[in-house]
Amino acid sequence: MPELYFTPLTGSLAARIACCHYGVDVEYVEVDLAGPRIRDGGRDYREVHPLGQVPALRLDDGRLVSEIPLVLRTLARLGGAPEPADPDEELRWLVFLGTEVHKAIFRPLFDPASNEGAQAYARSKVPTRFAYLDAALTDRETLLTELGLPDMYLFTLLSWTRTAGIDLSAFPALRAAFSAHRERPAFKRAFAEELPLFQAAVQARR
């Protein structure tokens, strides 16, 4: 069975949503990013992924798949999902979310090594990036013509907005898509599975 290395409620949540949505059986292996260590047994996670980042997916043939766009696409294929109707559009959204939103906005806001200047820079990017997403979602709830991988990644990123102090009220379509995703069974289940793990990890750090 493939192994999915994850840390609760981080970017790897998108991968768990994909597993739930496409019915992919994986063994979940929890990583404490502070080490980074594999929580059970304490092995240095960099032996698995030299960058120490989650998600990472160990396939049955031993290959390690990393980078959220590829991890998600690989999980969709493992689950037997049809290829996307417009693969370029899927790639465009996954890369946009990874670079313009995940790394440009949330990383500087959450990284303990960040500073006020980096955080102000990240916040300055919110209006244009979120307005761009809002415009794309104005007459539909999904970034592609149907529910797909970009929505799983977007939901994951939006689940951090409250903690990051980002107000979604100026982006009604984005907020509506977020609310709709929250009710979808796979999204709901993945979040519900990770929340107690997240709370336990926070507790263990105290």
Ligand SMILES: N[C@@H](CCC(=O)N[C@@H](CS)C(=O)NCC(=O)O)C(=O)O
């Ligand atoms: N480019 C990577 C970024 C993944 C990423 O930033 N994951 C975060 C959790 S949300 C992480 O592992 N942070 C720890 C680190 O970067 O050292 C991807 O797409 O998978």
